[in-house]
Amino acid sequence: MPQTIFQLFAEHRTIRHxxxxxLPENDVDRILTAAQRAPTDASAQMYSIIRVTDTxxxxxxxxxxxxxxxxxxxxxFFVICxxxxxxxxxxxxxxxxxxxxxRVSILYGTTDAILAAANLALAAEAIGYxxxxxxxxxxxxxxxxxxxxxxxxxxxxxxxxxxxxxPDWIPAQPRPRLxxxxxxxxxxxxxxxxxxxxxxxxxxxxxxxxKDWFPTLxxxxxxxxxxxxxxxxxxxxxxxxxxxPEG
Amino acid sequence: MPQTIFQLFAEHRTIRHxxxxxLPENDVDRILTAAQRAPTDASAQMYSIIRVTDTxxxxxxxxxxxxxxxxxxxxxFFVICxxxxxxxxxxxxxxxxxxxxxRVSILYGTTDAILAAANLALAAEAIGYxxxxxxxxxxxxxxxxxxxxxxxxxxxxxxxxxxxxxPDWIPAQPRPRLxxxxxxxxxxxxxxxxxxxxxxxxxxxxxxxxKDWFPTLxxxxxxxxxxxxxxxxxxxxxxxxxxxPEG
Numbered sequence: 108m109p110q111t112i113f114q115l116f117a118e119h120r121t122i123r124h125x126x127x128x129x130l131p132e133n134d135v136d137r138i139l140t141a142a143q144r145a146p147t148d149a150s151a152q153m154y155s156i157i158r159v160t161d162t163x164x165x166x167x168x169x170x171x172x173x174x175x176x177x178x179x180x181x182x183x184f185f186v187i188c189x190x191x192x193x194x195x196x197x198x199x200x201x202x203x204x205x206x207x208x209x210r211v212s213i214l215y216g217t218t219d220a221i222l223a224a225a226n227l228a229l230a231a232e233a234i235g236y237x238x239x240x241x242x243x244x245x246x247x248x249x250x251x252x253x254x255x256x257x258x259x260x261x262x263x264x265x266x267x268x269x270x271x272x273x274p275d276w277i278p279a280q281p282r283p284r285l286x287x288x289x290x291x292x293x294x295x296x297x298x299x300x301x302x303x304x305x306x307x308x309x310x311x312x313x314x315x316x317x318k319d320w321f322p323t324l325x326x327x328x329x330x331x332x333x334x335x336x337x338x339x340x341x342x343x344x345x346x347x348x349x350x351x352p353e354g
Numbered sequence: 355m356p357q358t359i360f361q362l363f364a365e366h367r368t369i370r371h372x373x374x375x376x377l378p379e380n381d382v383d384r385i386l387t388a389a390q391r392a393p394t395d396a397s398a399q400m401y402s403i404i405r406v407t408d409t410x411x412x413x414x415x416x417x418x419x420x421x422x423x424x425x426x427x428x429x430x431f432f433v434i435c436x437x438x439x440x441x442x443x444x445x446x447x448x449x450x451x452x453x454x455x456x457r458v459s460i461l462y463g464t465t466d467a468i469l470a471a472a473n474l475a476l477a478a479e480a481i482g483y484x485x486x487x488x489x490x491x492x493x494x495x496x497x498x499x500x501x502x503x504x505x506x507x508x509x510x511x512x513x514x515x516x517x518x519x520x521p522d523w524i525p526a527q528p529r530p531r532l533x534x535x536x537x538x539x540x541x542x543x544x545x546x547x548x549x550x551x552x553x554x555x556x557x558x559x560x561x562x563x564x565k566d567w568f569p570t571l572x573x574x575x576x577x578x579x580x581x582x583x584x585x586x587x588x589x590x591x592x593x594x595x596x597x598x599p600e601g
Contacts, residue, residue: 112359112480113384116391116473137360139538143531144363146475148489149574150561152532161541193536193546193554194575200551201568206577208585210592215489215581217464218512222487225472226363228393233359240469242395242462256542265465284390285399289440291386294408295503299440304447307440314397321448327396328441330453334462338455342599345457352589352599 115232117281122237124276125181125268134234135183138269141230145222153212154220155190156227157255157263158183164254171251172243172266181270182236186244186251187224189216192260205260209350212260220264231269237277241266245337249344259349283313362479364528369484371523372428372515381481382430385516388477392469400459401467402437403474404502404510405430411501418498419490419513428517429483433491433498434471436463439507452507456597459507467511478516484524488513492584496591506596530560 135158142156159165168186169178178184191212195205207215228238244251244266251263284290285307289299299307311320327333345351382405389403406412415433416425425431438459442452454462475485491498491513498510531537532554536546546554558567574580592598 112362112476113388115359116388116477119391119393121393139534141360141363143534143537144366144528145472146366146368146485146487148487149570150529150558150567151571151575152537154537155543156538157543158538158540164541194571196546197551197554197567198571198576200548200555201572203572203576205575206579207575207581208588210588211492211581211584213460214464214492214511214588217461218468218489221465221468222472225392225469225476229359229472229476230363238393240393240395242465245458245461254542255539258543258545261543264461281391282397287383287386287390290390290399290401291403291405292502293405294411295501296402296404296505296508298505299443301447304444307444308447311397320397321444323396324398324441324445325448325450328398328452328454329445329450332453334454334458337458341455341457341461 120278120281122272123177124273125270128271130182138230142223142227145226147219153216155188157186171247181268183269185267189220190261192258209352237272239268262348367525367528369519370424371520372517375518377429385477389470389474392473394466400463402435404433418494428515430516432514434467436467437508439505456599484519486515509595
């Protein structure tokens with residue numbers, strides 16, 4: 108188990124194979140307490156965490172998220188949501204109401220939700236568990252919102268698997284990252300030249316067996332990719348959950 | 355200095371008063387390395403960090419963000435941005451282009467940006483620095499994007515002050531949080547009853563000298579509050595930076 112937070116960061120890798128072992132309730136409580144200690148804008152805590160313990164519900168979420176077996180196998184599965192519904196209820200209880208628009212809600216709510224999710228994952232890794240964020244919950248976020256009985260003002264942002272890593276499937280190496288100079292800019296954005304882009308491809312090549320980053324990027328991000336297909340579902344879900352910008 | 359990540363979480367408090375001391379470059383490098391180790395969707399690293407070292411630029415950002423003196427005083431100030439511009443350039447270099455829509459870009463880009471920001475802040479706190487997230491950078495995010503020369507596809511999400519805490523101004527206690535049962539739900543969202551809402555107000559009362567959470571919530575989140583005024587600016591900035599949902 109890493110001894111310092113810097114070792115924890117350096118050794119981080121995503122785990123996609125879990126043993127079917129439950130977590131002691133005390134560990135679940137510790138990691139959820141850590142999540143709640145995250146910074147939060149104006150102390151408003153604009154997020155909720157849905158802990159999914161029901162086997163049938165897990166199974167359905169695994170299917171909706173693109174057949175991700177680790178959602179079924181992991182000891183604990185959480186859906187982290189932005190939540191401005193609670194804030195609206197609190198304000199109404201004192202005679203006013205939530206007055207912020209959809210863009211502000213999305214931006215600050217997602218920020219609060221992910222700050223809590225980051226603490227949750229890091230606390231789990233500090234105990235020795237494996238973790239895997241699930242962006243694929245967005246595949247059918249409209250249906251997922253219904254399955255979790257989310258009221259208007261609540262929107263799933265990301266899933267998180269936590270569990271005992273299958274020792275046969277722990278990645279040998281952490282994934283590569285871009286050179287720091289392409290991610291960190293000083294005082295203003297530095298545009299990329301062609302040789303920068305080639306250097307970025309070279310740095311990220313170890314990500315795939317073919318030693319080429321491009322097929323991964325194309326599969327996810329090109330016009331026919333996974334991400335493009337999610338836009339219409341997200342538009343429907345944002346409308347359904349009360350976050351559609353009026354245009 | 356906290357010895358474990360759990361102490362770090364438990365002792366977290368936001369610092370708004372810094373000594374005017376620079377950080378050793380080695381510490382800056384360590385915290386930026388930690389940020390880069392954060393999980394990232396499909397390894398795409400859809401974020402950029404603008405390190406603001408220029409004094410005049412800091413001063414202008416402090417003013418735009420609502421006269422936040424700690425932006426001027428802290429040793430290091432970062433603006434964490436979602437970035438799909440770099441991804442578009444990488445795809446174009448191989449003959450295709452970014453195909454995802456504005457909602458997908460906002461959601462995944464903000465998630466990547468905040469996971470990196472969380473690591474950055476935690477690494478800084480682990481070394482012993484104080485940190486303060488600055489949601490107020492959204493006040494004039496349209497103007498801020500121009501000041502930082504952000505191309506289309508890049509949008510500021512949050513600011514982050516890192517520095518040597520002024521020992522005279524370290525808050526005595528961490529801020530209160532809502533009872534866990536109001537933030538964590540099991541298998542589905544549990545709606546709040548009036549007595550839950552009152553319990554939430556009671557739990558959060560220590561946040562203000564008047565022992566009342568409502569004035570804070572009202573000032574930020576009611577129809578005439580700070581957050582409501584940000585919607586129109588964000589709409590303009592989303593359009594300017596290429597993220598406007600087509601409606």
